[in-house]
Every structure is written in C-alpha cells, then in structure tokens.
Amino acid sequence: MIKKQMKKKSTKANKLERLDKKYLWHPFTQMQDWQREPQIIIDSGTGCTLTDIHGTTYLDGVSSLWVTVHGHRKKELDAAVATQLRKIAHSTLLGLSNVPATILAEKLVKIAPKGLTRVFYSDSGSTAVEISLKIAFQYWQQKGPEFTSKTKFISLREAYHGDTIGAVSVGGMDLFHSLYRPLLFQSYKIDTPFCYRCSLGREYASCGLACADLAGKMISEHAHETAALIIEPLVQGAAGMLLSPPGYLRRIRELCTRYNILMIADEVATGFGRTGTMFACEQEGVVPDLMAVAKGITGGYLPLAATLATEEIYQGFLGDYRELRTFFHGHTYTGNPLACAAAIANIDLFKKEQTLAKLRPKVRQLTKELKRFGGLAHVGDIRQKGFMVGIELVKDRATKEPYALEEKIGIRVVQECRKMGLIIRPLGNVIVLMPPLAISVKELMRLVDIVYKATEKITEGAQASSR
Numbered sequence: 001m002i003k004k005q006m007k008k009k010s011t012k013a014n015k016l017e018r019l020d021k022k023y024l025w026h027p028f029t030q031m032q033d034w035q036r037e038p039q040i041i042i043d044s045g046t047g048c049t050l051t052d053i054h055g056t057t058y059l060d061g062v063s064s065l066w067v068t069v070h071g072h073r074k075k076e077l078d079a080a081v082a083t084q085l086r087k088i089a090h091s092t093l094l095g096l097s098n099v100p101a102t103i104l105a106e107k108l109v110k111i112a113p114k115g116l117t118r119v120f121y122s123d124s125g126s127t128a129v130e131i132s133l134k135i136a137f138q139y140w141q142q143k144g145p146e147f148t149s150k151t152k153f154i155s156l157r158e159a160y161h162g163d164t165i166g167a168v169s170v171g172g173m174d175l176f177h178s179l180y181r182p183l184l185f186q187s188y189k190i191d192t193p194f195c196y197r198c199s200l201g202r203e204y205a206s207c208g209l210a211c212a213d214l215a216g217k218m219i220s221e222h223a224h225e226t227a228a229l230i231i232e233p234l235v236q237g238a239a240g241m242l243l244s245p246p247g248y249l250r251r252i253r254e255l256c257t258r259y260n261i262l263m264i265a266d267e268v269a270t271g272f273g274r275t276g277t278m279f280a281c282e283q284e285g286v287v288p289d290l291m292a293v294a295k296g297i298t299g300g301y302l303p304l305a306a307t308l309a310t311e312e313i314y315q316g317f318l319g320d321y322r323e324l325r326t327f328f329h330g331h332t333y334t335g336n337p338l339a340c341a342a343a344i345a346n347i348d349l350f351k352k353e354q355t356l357a358k359l360r361p362k363v364r365q366l367t368k369e370l371k372r373f374g375g376l377a378h379v380g381d382i383r384q385k386g387f388m389v390g391i392e393l394v395k396d397r398a399t400k401e402p403y404a405l406e407e408k409i410g411i412r413v414v415q416e417c418r419k420m421g422l423i424i425r426p427l428g429n430v431i432v433l434m435p436p437l438a439i440s441v442k443e444l445m446r447l448v449d450i451v452y453k454a455t456e457k458i459t460e461g462a463q464a465s466s467r
C-alpha cells in the first residue's frame with residue numbers, strides 16, 4: 001500500500017519534471033543547461049523552508065528572490081489574503097477605489113521617509129521604477145518653459161533597476177544590458193562607489209569620498225538637462241551587493257538638491273527592513289523625491305509595487321482637465337486588493353512582532369559568523385548591510401583577479417549548498433545570502449555553516465585541481 005502510494009507520488013513528480021522541461025522558459029536562465037540538469041520543483045513551504053515535489057526540504061537562503069520577510073505560510077498573512085478573498089479578489093483603481101489599496105496607502109506614507117506623501121501602485125519593481133522615471137520627466141515638462149530641457153537621467157554604473165526598457169536604460173550591468181543598447185534612452189553614468197574595487201584607486205576614509213566629488217562634477221555639468229538621478233540606496237544589490245561608503249548617499253541627496261534635479265531612490269531590494277531599517281534612506285537621513293518599492297512589500301506573498309512621491313511633485317500634476325497634466329499611466333492590476341491586503345498584514349507584523357528590533361542581534365551574529373570566511377583563500381571581500389550579504393570569490397586574493405565567467409564558480413558553490421539542504425542564488429562570482437528577516441538564529445547558523453563548507457570545498461578543491 002505504502003509502496004504503491006510512493007510510486008504514484010514519484011510518477012507525478014516525474015511528470016512535473018517533464019512538463020517543466022517541455023513547456024517552461026525560465027527567467028535569467030540558459031535553458032540549454034536547464035534541460036540537461038536535474039532541477040528542483042517547489043511544492044510547498046513553511047517558515048524559512050521550502051519543500052520540493054519529492055519531499056526534500058531546503059532552507060530558503062534567498063528569501064525566494066529577496067521577497068520573503070516573515071516566512072512562508074505565515075498565519076497572519078494567510079489569514080489576510082483569505083479574508084480578502086471572501087470579499088473580492090480584484091477591482092480596478094482606474095476610476096474606482098478599493099478598501100485595501102486605500103488603507104495600505106496611508107500605512108506606506110506613515111512608514112516612509114517623511115515628505116513622501118503620495119502612493120502610486122503597480123505590480124513589480126521594474127514598473128515602480130518606470131513610473132518614477134516618467135513622473136520625474138513629466139514633472140519638469142509641466143513645471144515651466146525654463147525646465148523643459150530637463151529630459152535626461154543620471155544613474156550609476158553597475159546599477160540594476162529592473163528589466164523593462166526604461167529600467168534597463170538607467171541600468172548599468174553590461175552583462176545583462178549591453179545587447180539592448182540600441183533600444184535604450186541615454187543616461188549619464190556615475191562610477192560605482194565601491195571601495196573593494198575603487199575606480200579611483202583610493203582608500204576609505206582617507207579618500208574623503210572622492211567618488212561623491214566625481215558624481216558632483218557630473219551632476220553640476222548636466223543638471224540643466226537632467227530630470228532626475230536614480231540610485232539604489234546603500235547597496236547596489238544585483239551588481240553583487242556593492243556597498244556605498246558611509247556618507248555617499250547623503251552627499252548625493254545634497255547634490256540633487258543643490259543642482260535642482262529630482263532624486264529617485266530605488267528601494268525595491270533594500271526596503272522593508274532588508275538593510276536593518278525599514279528603508280535604507282533612513283540610515284543617512286535622506287528623503288528622496290520619489291521612491292520605488294516592491295519585493296518585500298507583501299512579505300513575499302503577491303506581486304505588488306508602489307512609487308511614492310512628495311506632495312510637491314504630486315501638486316505638479318494638478319490642473320484643469322484640458323491642460324493634460326494627468327499622469328497617463330496605469331497597469332490593469334494596479335492596487336490589486338489581495339496583494340494590498342497581504343501588504344497591510346505584512347506592515348502590521350513589523351510592529352506586532354518587533355521585526356526590526358529582533359533583527360538587530362541577528363545581524364550582529366551574522367557579522368560575527370561571516371568573519372570565518374576571511375580565512376578562506378579565495379574569499380576576496382565580505383560585504384554585509386543588514387540581511388543583505390555578498391561574499392566575493394576571487395581567483396587570486398592579492399591581485400583581486402576574478403574567476404572567469406566560464407568557471408561558474410558561484411553556480412558551483414550554490415549547487416554544493418543544495419546537496420546540504422540550502423537554496424541560495426549567486427550573482428556571478430558573488431555568493432549572496434538573503435535570509436528571510438524572521439529566520440531563527442539556529443537556522444541562520446546552519447545557513448552560514450553550509451555556505452562555508454560549500455565555498456571551502458569548491459574553491460579550495462578548484463585550486464587543487466588546477467595545479
């Protein structure tokens with residue numbers, strides 16, 4: 001009987017594996033490799049673990065791509081979505097309003113940096129970024145004839161703001177973006193403020209933030225033709241968890257104010273506690289003019305995003321109907337009630353469970369645990385901001401020579417982790433740790449331990465075989 005059931009289960013699993021390989025096209029994935037190798041299909045999850053169709057359980061070390069905050073199957077979030085489901089699953093914000101979208105808007109404004117007072121919803125980080133770019137552009141077009149030349153954007157090298165064309169235009173990751181260049185609008189690029197590989201060859205803090213001075217030069221030169229500067233505050237996530245030096249963000253805010261360009265903070269990755277505070281901007285006392293949020297907003301439950309704006313920007317869109325100052329933008333599922341209900345419950349949990357206060361000792365513990373990695377011969381740099389961690393592997397620590405792409409060093413470490421029951425995802429040669437904020441200390445220690453063992457095995461093993 002049991003045997004029969006197991007057989008049935010494994011046949012079903014085999015079928016799913018066949019269907020995946022036959023019909024799915026996975027994001028950011030070379031499908032030729034995908035087809036050849038065994039893959040994991042997730043069936044369920046609870047807390048910080050995921051279970052696949054064979055019943056194997058893994059720690060979720062990437063928060064299901066940086067979104068999970070309070071864990072999977074969180075009672076309060078499940079209940080919030082179920083309750084909303086008994087009322088209505090979707091209703092539009094175009095020409096109508098709905099209850100959860102209204103309640104959530106106030107909650108977002110209350111937790112956001114002071115001065116951001118208006119909420120425009122969409123469904124992904126990319127759309128939240130597109131919206132911030134279009135609002136910034138239109139704002140100046142409507143402000144007066146002396147400002148209509150402000151049509152361009154300034155962004156950072158190695159920036160990642162999403163995959164839609166506008167977001168890619170202000171992106172700076174050549175590996176992902178260079179092919180699309182003919183489709184993109186031009187944006188002026190500031191060098192990445194990244195101390196481990198400082199493009200100016202300087203050292204913090206004796207450099208006096210020379211990178212910010214350089215940014216200032218670019219901003220002052222182009223301010224008259226620039227609508228906005230967009231930046232990932234404190235951490236350039238997808239580029240490999242590049243941390244900007246303390247004070248940099250503050251300086252950028254001051255420069256944007258001085259030269260009269262809008263500052264857009266892309267808090268899609270950093271928002272909702274990821275860096276230790278609700279939003280990364282808080283850590284340098286910065287209030288952006290526009291702020292894009294997504295990923296953690298629903299605690300990882302449903303796709304939802306928002307672009308927050310200051311009252312001054314919002315006012316710039318008011319006027320007689322015939323003036324056409326309307327922001328002509330909106331996605332079909334904008335302000336989806338189910339997603340908003342999840343987001344409300346998620347934000348309430350931050351207070352109820354003291355998520356940020358409980359995070360602090362875990363962040364310190366993690367910092368302590370990560371020190372061990374410094375003893376590995378191929379660990380070049382260990383970067384951490386709150387619960388965003390990047391461990392950069394290098395071929396040669398003295399020269400900082402990177403591993404070649406085809407060595408797939410990050411991928412190999414991650415595969416080794418899977419064998420030990422942990423799911424993480426690398427960014428090139430950088431091993432990324434992004435645990436859910438609610439992870440227990442015990443699980444956190446296990447996570448670090450697995451990554452350490454896998455890194456040691458793959459990097460020190462690789463060194464031995466190449467000799």
Ligand SMILES: *Cc1c(COP(=O)(O)O)cnc(C)c1O
Binds near residue numbers: 125238267
């Ligand atoms: C993930 C991410 C985006 C894109 O969000 P999607 O929901 O994947 O479109 C934009 N900006 C940053 C900083 C991100 O990390």
